[in-house]
Amino acid sequence: MSFPLRKTALALALSSASLACAAQVVVNDGLDGNWFAPNAGGRGVSVDAIANEDGSSRIYGVVFTYDTAGKPLWLTMLGDVPAGQSVVDGVPVLRFEGGRFDSANPAPTSTVVGTASIDVSSCKAISLTFDMNADSGLPDATLDVAPAQVNVGYAANPLCAAAPVLAACPTGTTAEGADCLLPNSITGNLYLPAGKKYLVRGAVIVEGGGTLTVAPGVTVQGHSDISVANFIGVKQDGRIYADGTPTRPIVFTGPTPEVGSWGGLHIAGRSTCNDYVSAAEPCRFEAYPDMAFGGGKLDDSSGVLRYVRIEWAGVPIRPNEELNSLTLLGVGAGTVLDHVQVDGGKDDGFEFFGGNVNGSHLVCSNMGDDCFDFDDGYHGKLQFLLAWQGDNTDIGSDSNGIESDNSKDSPDIQPRTQPQISNITLLGSSTFPNKHGLRIRRGSGGNYANLVVHGFTDRCLALDDAATFALGTASGQGAALSMTHSFVGQCGGGAFDDSANDPYLVSAWFNATGAGNQSGDPKLNGFLPAAGSPLLQGGKSLADPFFRPVSYRGAFAGAHDDWTAGWTVHLPR
Known part of the structure; x- marks a missing residue:
């Protein structure tokens, strides 16, 4: 042969x-x-x-x-x-x-x-x-x-199993060829079993009191008609249960494998946001004002996203107002966010407008703008996160691994944006221009531990605005703004965005005595630490029961701890 x-x-x-x-x-x-x-x-x-x-x-x-x-x-x-x-x-x-x-x-x-x-x-x-x-x-x-023989490889053999095929679309959906079109308003309980592809045309809204349940292994796809923005929105008191498995992840994707070919997934809850006045004057989603959010219900639940991929999303509605891949609007801690990937989006990957939803094992890859964007008083807890800002033609000069803001007009408004994050790896693109690994500005706080940042075009770490600097000091990190047991690698513009015009140097804040931080070469193989990497030791998680205690820095314990394997796409292997 x-x-x-x-x-x-x-x-x-x-x-x-x-x-x-x-x-x-x-x-x-x-x-x-x-x-x-x-x-x-x-x-x-x-x-x-x-x-x-x-x-x-x-x-x-x-x-x-x-x-x-x-x-x-x-x-x-x-x-x-x-x-x-x-x-x-x-x-x-x-x-x-x-x-x-x-x-x-x-x-x-x-x-x-x-x-x-x-x-x-x-x-x-x-x-x-x-x-x-x-x-x-x-x-x-x-x-x-x-x-080569009839007893091998055939569907009649129960050991070689193929996914089921439904004979008809489930009640509540409409047949469109071999696929099933979702309704634009979901007021009751809509269940999407495996065996069909489900299409999103226009705004598919889960109304208050409605529930959308998606079975493991299902693909939900934006419609090929892009004359309108095709997206899914879950309003306050609505629920989405997309509970996949490692073997059968749930995929929300576009009609073509192109950046921004559909509008993504957007969920509104009743937790806090710092623009909230009252039920009559709530916070509103800038890209779709019909979705109000906010309140004070910290344990509010909007459902479950587990073993989910969101691909090729992000549609601009107006200048500086976009539908991102996954937008979380005042979403509460009763919501489950676990093993979720956003990939190939046009704008931001995970955008948190207020709320306190917690999450673990989140992956943002090949994103056009910021991978993780925190605004409007978000104060949830996150552990084991990867930002791989690889290849995307929409990546621009202001695309960051993390961008964290409190408020442009009222930087000290409460509740303050203050995410608590442990074990995150932020890696910049070597192909397209981008900005900072981590930019904290406009009065935002944040408590970071076991962070790794490397490979961005500009600085690895930047603090902006007087209200942000006021939350820390040059000789010690503040309660609202801290970074400990972290590692800053090598970026095109240098490790730190130091300026003599700022109240203190970013490098001084990072290198404060007792913080346990380091900088240098992280010794990575793709996004995993290679043998001898300084990331394999020196870590210490934030002191909160939510966080798993670990002794390493970044999202991965070593070369054999690739928890992204099997359910994610378009990552280097």
């Missing part, structure tokens, strides 16, 4: 489209056996798959072939497939040579000669994409194979 030449970028194999398809197949014993390429002379691979209890799996492949000189060649692959997916890339390809059939000596030797991407796209199709090392003597190649 010889490989057809095909140069490829393996990272592109993990597009959101391929992941959505891959999540439909359960990788386990139902795939065991021999697979062949019917259009390539019967070339093939022997497959053995084993499912683990946590939903992940291990897939082993053996190929007997010939090299370019006609010499027999054995290649093997062993890859770990994340829970909920059936695509894995970067799998080492080993070449075995030597050894004798009738003797243990000499033992065969193995050499890594490249990597492979294994994509089980259905119960009847596996694609192998080989990226061979330059010194292997082998070209890159792609092999698309089907099962």
Whole structure:
């Protein structure tokens, strides 16, 4: 067997489209056996798959072939497939040579000669994409194979499971081709089971008293008609329950994989916001004033977002007024925000206007503007956050990892913006211009621990405005503004936005005695700390029962603590 030449970028194999398809197949014993390429002379691979209890799996492949000189060649692959997916890339390809059939000596030797991407796209199709090392003597190649016998790889085999397909759209939705169109007003209980794609055309509003429940594995997509802004809004006293799983995340996405192809998800609650006057004069969402928010109900619940991806969102409504990927408007601590990714958005990723919703394991990637934006008195608690400000054509010169404001016109208005954040990694883009890793301004406070910031175009850390500086001191950090056990890396404009015109230097505030902060080279491999990284020690979480006590800095304990694996997209692997 010889490989057809095909140069490829393996990272592109993990597009959101391929992941959505891959999540439909359960990788386990139902795939065991021999697979062949019917259009390539019967070339093939022997497959053995084993499912683990946590939903992940291990897939082993053996190929007997010939090299370019006609010499027999054995290649093997062993890859770990994340829970909920059936695509894995970067799998080492080993070449075995030597050894004798009738003797243990000499033992065969193995050499890594490249990597492979294994994509089980259905119960009847596996694609192998080989990226061979330059010194292997082998070209890159792609092999698309089907099962060689009827008892392998077919949907009739209960071990090879595909997602269910609904015969009809659920009550409350309208059929549009094979998909189901959501109503523009949800006043009762609307349940979206798996087996259909659900479309958002115009403003889909969950009214007060209404509930939208989305089953694990479901895709909710903005409509292809973009003459109006297509988005989901949840008003006060409305609820959304999008409770996915590691193996079947829930995806809110656009009609095309393009920045800003739909309007995103926006939730209003009855917690605090510092522009609130009364029920008759509440805070209002600038991009959609019909969504009022605020009050004083700190334990207010707007539902659950767990194992959720929000992709390609963000639509400008008016100048400086946008629908972001996920907007949280006065959302209370009774709401669950856990394992949520926003990716490829046009404006901000997570925007918090007031409220005190808590969250953990949040990922913002490839965002056009700020990844985490805090305004209007937000004072929730967040732990284990990643901002990967990678590739996005909308990234501009004012795109920050974190932008935290209290109020432009009344910087000391109460309640003050003061998030409490532990274990966050902020990484800037090396491709597009951006701004600061962390910018705190306009009277905002904040308590940060175990923060890591690195790779932004301008400064890593900036404090702006007298009202902000008043919350800290040069010799010690204040109760409302602190940063401890954190690490500032290397940014294009320098680590700190120091100015002799400010009340004190940002670097002095960061390096205050007893703060436990450091700066230098964080030694990262992508977003994970590499061996010998200073981030692997020196951490200490904020002293609050919400925060898990850890001894490392940043969002990850080490190279093997990639909690983003399996349910996120478009991150470096």
